[in-house]
Amino acid sequence: MKITFRIWMQDGPNSAGEFVEHAPEGLAPDMSFLEALDHVNESRILSGQRAIEFDHDCREGICGTCGVVINGRAHGPLAATTTCQLHMRSFSDGDLVTVEPFRARAFPVIRDLKVDRSSLDRVARSGGYVSTNIRAAPEANSILVPRHAARAAFDAASCIGCGACVASCKNAAASLYTGAKLAHLSELPQGKIENTLRVVRMVEAMDREGFGSCTNTEACEAACPQEISAHLIARMNRQYNWARLKSLGRKLT
Numbered sequence: 001m002k003i004t005f006r007i008w009m010q011d012g013p014n015s016a017g018e019f020v021e022h023a024p025e026g027l028a029p030d031m032s033f034l035e036a037l038d039h040v041n042e043s044r045i046l047s048g049q050r051a052i053e054f055d056h057d058c059r060e061g062i063c064g065t066c067g068v069v070i071n072g073r074a075h076g077p078l079a080a081t082t083t084c085q086l087h088m089r090s091f092s093d094g095d096l097v098t099v100e101p102f103r104a105r106a107f108p109v110i111r112d113l114k115v116d117r118s119s120l121d122r123v124a125r126s127g128g129y130v131s132t133n134i135r136a137a138p139e140a141n142s143i144l145v146p147r148h149a150a151r152a153a154f155d156a157a158s159c160i161g162c163g164a165c166v167a168s169c170k171n172a173a174a175s176l177y178t179g180a181k182l183a184h185l186s187e188l189p190q191g192k193i194e195n196t197l198r199v200v201r202m203v204e205a206m207d208r209e210g211f212g213s214c215t216n217t218e219a220c221e222a223a224c225p226q227e228i229s230a231h232l233i234a235r236m237n238r239q240y241n242w243a244r245l246k247s248l249g250r251k252l253t
């Protein structure tokens, strides 16, 4: 199939970038999108040019490392699909496909399509630890977890931290990511102990990292490859406001 790629290239964080066009030969509909980019890079290397850099690891939709904006949509045209799980059959012969990095103030470009998403790690880390007793594993039925809570925690924990929610948000907010990271702990009895402190720390870390504020467009939910629900944002905001109310009159550290 014949596809023309228009790919963002930028030498470094402070360099000017530009789109370069490539129309590689030999693309097949069953190639993954990343294999098509590999194909572009092979032809560039054979002609003495440097490879275009992009992030990837598992290529199985698990790790959250891949992520580019394809024709204006984070991870491309398919719902609930990471860039690495997208295939060229999702495009038509003769298409012009524009490929850009995730753009957000908190995701500075490293090179070409690679961005630094360590701001998400710092938000998660700011939440601190979950208290738990060590030594022998407790009897499994000593802490009962209702089925609905286990399911909700698991759904939230399926967030792979790719940052598509940030890239798709007009405010570059990380509220869906943070809401998911909070919910996968706070739904469970073990995670409730430090929940108040955790919510305050993580919400305030989002601001420090330069993420924008959520204005409830829910573009994040539409772009999320794991289909994390935007109701977790409302849950996080409710918990944050409650935590701040409770802290009135005493210092929350």
Ligand code: FES
Binding pocket: 055, 056, 057, 058, 059, 060, 061, 062, 063, 064, 065, 066, 067, 082, 083, 084, 085
């Ligand atoms: S490379 Fe791991 S999710 Fe895409």
